[in-house]
Amino acid sequence: MELKHVLEAQQFDKKMLKELFTLADRMEEIVQNGESDLLRGKILASLFYVPSNRTRFSFESAMCRLGGRVLSSDRADSFSSELKAGSLEDTIITMGYYADVIVLRHHQGGSAKRASKVSRVPIINAGDGTAQHPTQALLDLYTIERELGGIDGVVIALVGDLANSRSIRSLGYFLAKYSGIKVHFVAPPPLGMREDMVQYLSKNGVIFYEHYGLEPPLADLARKVDVFYVTQIPMESFGDRLDDYETSKRQFVIDRRVLKSMKKNSIIMHPLPRQSEVAPEVDKDLRAVYFKQVHYGLCIRMALLSAILKKRT
Amino acid sequence: MELKHVLEAQQFDKKMLKELFTLADRMEEIVQNGESDLLRGKILASLFYVPSNRTRFSFESAMCRLGGRVLSSDRADSFSSELKAGSLEDTIITMGYYADVIVLRHHQGGSAKRASKVSRVPIINAGDGTAQHPTQALLDLYTIERELGGIDGVVIALVGDLANSRSIRSLGYFLAKYSGIKVHFVAPPPLGMREDMVQYLSKNGVIFYEHYGLEPPLADLARKVDVFYVTQIPMESFGDRLDDYETSKRQFVIDRRVLKSMKKNSIIMHPLPRQSEVAPEVDKDLRAVYFKQVHYGLCIRMALLSAILKKRT
Amino acid sequence: MELKHVLEAQQFDKKMLKELFTLADRMEEIVQNGESDLLRGKILASLFYVPSNRTRFSFESAMCRLGGRVLSSDRADSFSSELKAGSLEDTIITMGYYADVIVLRHHQGGSAKRASKVSRVPIINAGDGTAQHPTQALLDLYTIERELGGIDGVVIALVGDLANSRSIRSLGYFLAKYSGIKVHFVAPPPLGMREDMVQYLSKNGVIFYEHYGLEPPLADLARKVDVFYVTQIPMESFGDRLDDYETSKRQFVIDRRVLKSMKKNSIIMHPLPRQSEVAPEVDKDLRAVYFKQVHYGLCIRMALLSAILKKRT
Numbered sequence: 001m002e003l004k005h006v007l008e009a010q011q012f013d014k015k016m017l018k019e020l021f022t023l024a025d026r027m028e029e030i031v032q033n034g035e036s037d038l039l040r041g042k043i044l045a046s047l048f049y050v051p052s053n054r055t056r057f058s059f060e061s062a063m064c065r066l067g068g069r070v071l072s073s074d075r076a077d078s079f080s081s082e083l084k085a086g087s088l089e090d091t092i093i094t095m096g097y098y099a100d101v102i103v104l105r106h107h108q109g110g111s112a113k114r115a116s117k118v119s120r121v122p123i124i125n126a127g128d129g130t131a132q133h134p135t136q137a138l139l140d141l142y143t144i145e146r147e148l149g150g151i152d153g154v155v156i157a158l159v160g161d162l163a164n165s166r167s168i169r170s171l172g173y174f175l176a177k178y179s180g181i182k183v184h185f186v187a188p189p190p191l192g193m194r195e196d197m198v199q200y201l202s203k204n205g206v207i208f209y210e211h212y213g214l215e216p217p218l219a220d221l222a223r224k225v226d227v228f229y230v231t232q233i234p235m236e237s238f239g240d241r242l243d244d245y246e247t248s249k250r251q252f253v254i255d256r257r258v259l260k261s262m263k264k265n266s267i268i269m270h271p272l273p274r275q276s277e278v279a280p281e282v283d284k285d286l287r288a289v290y291f292k293q294v295h296y297g298l299c300i301r302m303a304l305l306s307a308i309l310k311k312r313t
Numbered sequence: 314m315e316l317k318h319v320l321e322a323q324q325f326d327k328k329m330l331k332e333l334f335t336l337a338d339r340m341e342e343i344v345q346n347g348e349s350d351l352l353r354g355k356i357l358a359s360l361f362y363v364p365s366n367r368t369r370f371s372f373e374s375a376m377c378r379l380g381g382r383v384l385s386s387d388r389a390d391s392f393s394s395e396l397k398a399g400s401l402e403d404t405i406i407t408m409g410y411y412a413d414v415i416v417l418r419h420h421q422g423g424s425a426k427r428a429s430k431v432s433r434v435p436i437i438n439a440g441d442g443t444a445q446h447p448t449q450a451l452l453d454l455y456t457i458e459r460e461l462g463g464i465d466g467v468v469i470a471l472v473g474d475l476a477n478s479r480s481i482r483s484l485g486y487f488l489a490k491y492s493g494i495k496v497h498f499v500a501p502p503p504l505g506m507r508e509d510m511v512q513y514l515s516k517n518g519v520i521f522y523e524h525y526g527l528e529p530p531l532a533d534l535a536r537k538v539d540v541f542y543v544t545q546i547p548m549e550s551f552g553d554r555l556d557d558y559e560t561s562k563r564q565f566v567i568d569r570r571v572l573k574s575m576k577k578n579s580i581i582m583h584p585l586p587r588q589s590e591v592a593p594e595v596d597k598d599l600r601a602v603y604f605k606q607v608h609y610g611l612c613i614r615m616a617l618l619s620a621i622l623k624k625r626t
Numbered sequence: 627m628e629l630k631h632v633l634e635a636q637q638f639d640k641k642m643l644k645e646l647f648t649l650a651d652r653m654e655e656i657v658q659n660g661e662s663d664l665l666r667g668k669i670l671a672s673l674f675y676v677p678s679n680r681t682r683f684s685f686e687s688a689m690c691r692l693g694g695r696v697l698s699s700d701r702a703d704s705f706s707s708e709l710k711a712g713s714l715e716d717t718i719i720t721m722g723y724y725a726d727v728i729v730l731r732h733h734q735g736g737s738a739k740r741a742s743k744v745s746r747v748p749i750i751n752a753g754d755g756t757a758q759h760p761t762q763a764l765l766d767l768y769t770i771e772r773e774l775g776g777i778d779g780v781v782i783a784l785v786g787d788l789a790n791s792r793s794i795r796s797l798g799y800f801l802a803k804y805s806g807i808k809v810h811f812v813a814p815p816p817l818g819m820r821e822d823m824v825q826y827l828s829k830n831g832v833i834f835y836e837h838y839g840l841e842p843p844l845a846d847l848a849r850k851v852d853v854f855y856v857t858q859i860p861m862e863s864f865g866d867r868l869d870d871y872e873t874s875k876r877q878f879v880i881d882r883r884v885l886k887s888m889k890k891n892s893i894i895m896h897p898l899p900r901q902s903e904v905a906p907e908v909d910k911d912l913r914a915v916y917f918k919q920v921h922y923g924l925c926i927r928m929a930l931l932s933a934i935l936k937k938r939t
Contacts, residue, residue, distance in 0.1 A: 273399025464833025
């Protein structure tokens, strides 16, 4: 697999995804057996303009498990108070002398691509604004592959903030590559899927259904879907219609009632952190795989790092 | 020694403490000879909801000296601004996939216990609110053992903020395990030892004396005590009685005058950082062991890490 | 080379600089070949009271490339909220038990010297207030040596904030050690070189010319100089004379026009980050070496670390 940067879901084709998943399977063995020396002598720089301990720790743990080193900043725009920060481009060029791969999180969509244009070393997009979060989507896809045995033909309900979740956005691009996919969009009115993604899916043969209301048909859908993919519902999106927000918070919830209707071999996913949208009572159910996602994410990021730094097991 | 988590002083019995101290002695040799490979391939995560460079660096240095790796956050509640942070429990489960041991500092008493109930990996309490700081107390106890040759029969004066110091609180639980202990509580009126600890010590056969006034009998006590354990006096505790605070700041001080009356084989301890409560002139005196405490702390934390990760020298 | 601390430019003589540059040349090979084991088992602590990702990453990368470990804080004055931070001296003594070398950045001039007086381990000054930034100046000097083949006889224009740039200040002390140096000071009126440095250079036989006006003779100088050393111009220094600031921002710029007049074997340097004082169009010119400076800086810091920790290739 030729992998120069990881910028967006669109850059991966089905063949690459398959190779990546095979590599991730092998990484799982390393996780179980302890540290490897695969990336000994390599340095990863975490450059987080927006702090996120989970994502940062996931990449840094992946690098450590492979025997590499980590330089870390969760306030990447901090400079001597006397000086004005330079451009993202200058920072990226500079960091390329210190590290062998840069993991970038930035508040602005398109930042990862901008960075990749000037960088001396590979860039991994760890989330840029509301645009994309491709490694989250890769781990989501890998989770479906591992838990359901394949992706073709999957029926998936995307629940929550479809408008602003970059994880869901990136996942959408991936799903469009597979055949026989059916997607149910389930969101309160202000948070429906954006038009460009709807058209992209439509153009790529994905069958979809839109359920935009304050009372989502979760228990009904439960009988049909293979995957519930749930995300947080942000209060800010409701403006002063706080009643609607409170209703949504109560309604868009996977709980015992939904569990009861779900198919035996279906799964519940969540990118975490969660608020109340998945009830704690669900955690013990074998179909709740959101913590397994964390584990698969570690494996996927190890696979990406080893592929991008051109080292194989 | 079976050690699953390090949560509070009460979990250690005298036999465990002895084993731990023997292990710490051996760790001292590693510190003197440079890095060991004992914890190679293991990852420690520092999860500090309240920043504390000293405690964090102590654990991280201990892990490095043993050949392990470190993931670090001193703002553990930082998440993407778009999302609300999840629960402590979810964070702990997640981090358990990235690290082999979690060092937790949190602003809320009881957090370490809560974390241990869901964690996949060992939790070490690095201070939770005003509740406990067991590794600080372990290093304090180890310092007494090393400097005085034993703990039974020790006469100790606890000086300063007895009400809120979690170090002193945790140390109290440890002292109660030994025989013949005499404790002098020395504090300005609002900062006396809390009733629950007084009763705990009393029930466990510790003899104690309370000296609560603005003029502490430090020079008098100096003739009797083996250990002065001194802590910062926080201004906030005095409300608007700033005169009393100023008086306390001047009076609760170990200085040349106190040194003069102290026994030859006694010691002065302080958990650091200090303000003016130990005068700089005291630093050169051989009985001032607060920087040695730092060294013993490194050894104790190395011992805890190697015991908890089930690796022995 | 006997190197105990790195505190200020004045501590280095020409012989030491030559040795250091030879060592840096060898470090360049390590950078090209991947990690070395030279500093295996050693720990570096970054203690940054003022955050600066670039300088911190440069030192930490240097330590990693040599096989050492890193403890890192970019908010070195963070302590438990309940406690008041202790003195710099107490912190430095404490950190000396956790690390084998301390890299210190502090807002107060003279801090590195204060630290060195009490420290158990070597101190490297990574910038203290507006006083000095000796490792930046060392890498600047090394850049001139590498790019021009020598330092004696060099004609250099220092452009921008001469009054407050500690990089330029430290570089001044170094230049005074070489013979036949000519310096052009080029600055807007409020930012001219301070009198003490002017006298120091004068006393040490450096010939200098002062160009303090709102219209700097950059294109004219371009014909004569071997080095343009450019720095940011801070708005704050202009008080309410914002017009003068705007004029300076437009005038103190290396652009295509200046490039055209420059000698073939001359160079443009900048300590970075930059604002508009070097136009992006300059980046592609072979005489623009500000990113090479980053690389040379890594080599110099590796050389300093290996010399100070008494390990040689």
